[in-house]
Amino acid sequence: MIKLISLFALLLVSTSSFSQEKTIYFDADWQPTTKNKMVYFRPVPKAVNGKFLFKDYYKSGKLQFEGFSLSKTEEKFEGLVTYYGEDGQNLGQSNFKNGILNGDFTIYYPDGKLKSKGTYLGGEVEKSLSFNYRGLEDWNEEYDLATKYNGAQKTIEIIFDGNIKGIRKETFFEDRMIRSYDETGKLIGEVTLDYNDEPVAGIVADYIFSPMKVEKIHTYKDGKEVIK
Structure with a gap:
């Protein structure tokens, strides 16, 4: 950190x-x-x-x-x-x-x-929140990133596009969960992860970037994707 x-x-x-x-x-x-x-x-x-x-x-x-x-x-x-x-x-x-x-x-x-x-x-450092923004000289990703820490332990990572309350993907490391949001900032759903970071149950979105958009939404149950 x-x-x-x-x-x-x-x-x-x-x-x-x-x-x-x-x-x-x-x-x-x-x-x-x-x-x-x-x-x-x-x-x-x-x-x-x-x-x-x-x-x-x-x-x-x-x-x-x-x-x-x-x-x-x-x-x-x-x-x-x-x-x-x-x-x-x-x-x-x-x-x-x-x-x-x-x-x-x-x-x-x-x-x-x-x-x-x-x-x-x-x-x-007791608690902290750091930001990397698209276009920075030392940041080569196509999205903005916010990372929360408790001490040196990373707890939450947020991928977003300009507005951290808008479209975004939130990963909660301690709770082993991902929340996905759409272009209006509305919650699409959340999915739990196993200890290999694979989806177990719930809803998660794939995104494309520049600008950030929802590409596809997946539903999981008992570790398997539900095909509709």
Whole structure:
């Protein structure tokens, strides 16, 4: 799962303790560097109501990150932190408690679409929902996909086309069941699966994509397709 937390893992500075009496410059891997080699920079954090406001910037001067720390010299973040693209787009937000990820988080694609959301508890992902959209550079499928997790365990997968409440196919891994919906978002039926993921009883649809449409509907009973 682990693309869900990649934004925060990659964008948090790797060094957690440093002297902050002057501007710090970072390279592309967030390692301290010189001013002439910098990709990002961090001015001296400002004291605000007993906390310290950290702001990181792109070399261009555009804001890249902001959040409060309990320490001026350590990234002991508290409360909401926010990441930005160089174009000003909100790339994600997360909540911290005493320097540990805790609470709600959201991550966005550069175009503003939701990439993932969920909750952390004590630094670990408790629940999450991630999205892949048709047309993304690293997603080669002809449909959109939403995936729900409890911790690292995948629980639900939804294949859809633009509107997650419209035409879709929902697979419930723990309940071993598939629900099929038509072009209006109306439930066609559901089918139970055996431990080889083969249909046992109920109704399931086949789909074609681009755009997503129902191709055929199957009915099963006692593990065999009912031919009408």
